[in-house]
Amino acid sequence: METVAIRRAAPDRSTLGLVIFLAAESMTFAGLISAHIILRPTQGVWPPLDQPRLPAGMTAVATLFLLASAWPAYKAAKTVAADGTAPTRWLVGTWVLGALFLGIQGYEWTQLVGHGLTMTSSIYGALFYTVIGFHALHVAVAMCALTITVGKSMAGRYSAADHTGVRLCTVYWWYVVVVWPTLYVLVYLM
Amino acid sequence: MRKRRIFAVVSLVALAFAWDAVACPNCFGELEGPVLRNYYISLSFLSLLPLTIIGAIGLWARRHFRQPTDTDLDG
Numbered sequence A: 001m002e003t004v005a006i007r008r009a010a011p012d013r014s015t016l017g018l019v020i021f022l023a024a025e026s027m028t029f030a031g032l033i034s035a036h037i038i039l040r041p042t043q044g045v046w047p048p049l050d051q052p053r054l055p056a057g058m059t060a061v062a063t064l065f066l067l068a069s070a071w072p073a074y075k076a077a078k079t080v081a082a083d084g085t086a087p088t089r090w091l092v093g094t095w096v097l098g099a100l101f102l103g104i105q106g107y108e109w110t111q112l113v114g115h116g117l118t119m120t121s122s123i124y125g126a127l128f129y130t131v132i133g134f135h136a137l138h139v140a141v142a143m144c145a146l147t148i149t150v151g152k153s154m155a156g157r158y159s160a161a162d163h164t165g166v167r168l169c170t171v172y173w174w175y176v177v178v179v180w181p182t183l184y185v186l187v188y189l190m
Numbered sequence B: 001m002r003k004r005r006i007f008a009v010v011s012l013v014a015l016a017f018a019w020d021a022v023a024c025p026n027c028f029g030e031l032e033g034p035v036l037r038n039y040y041i042s043l044s045f046l047s048l049l050p051l052t053i054i055g056a057i058g059l060w061a062r063r064h065f066r067q068p069t070d071t072d073l074d075g
Helices: A013-043 A056-068 A070-083 A088-114 A123-154 A164-189 B002-016 B033-066
Strands: A002-004 B071-073
Touching: A013 A123, A013 A164, A013 B033, A056 A070, A056 A088, A056 A164, A070 A088, A070 A164, A088 A123, A088 A164, A123 A164
Parallel strands: none
Antiparallel strands: A002 B071
């Protein structure tokens, strides 16, 4: 009996690049979370009495949309990996749920600005727009990536053997989804 | 060699004049109560997270290279 060990090839550069990028992103989010943790007790009453309260209920609905979007993203990656079927409808489903999340957040921001919560109104406002805005920026970037991936999928550019674009796009989407609950609890509920 | 000597002298002089840095009201030395507690939480979080990330990447790489490609062949 002879055992032949076959080493797997190194991960492709784009996968490695995404892993390093997400590691760096995690530290950026960690920095923002730390800023929130440290600055909060310096303010005494939180949220400040003269500042509007955040709409936790409405954002909970948006959170459900974002969490639900992880499922079509998963199905997109699985479908194309299984038999090369174009994952267009799953990617579009992910995009739509992401757009609903961003739409609700945009509406919420306009309401809050109308009630006087701005970047310069208080540390509370500055932290809110920086932390939540940074995440919203990530969702927007992920949606741009999804749009490109949908276009390529419709053009039949992906197969079971070659679907790196779908895989990386969905991994990035999952990252955006996984980070959100921590931010929601920290900023809206605590 | 001369550069090393200059570097050593400058370092020693800098060390001789070193003292605690208190740059702003949020500085560590000026803190107490919940702010200090949250500083400790934050320090622990930011210190452990990079190690966790590096560990996770290490595990991922280990799994990637060790996945079932070992083939048993009857000789």
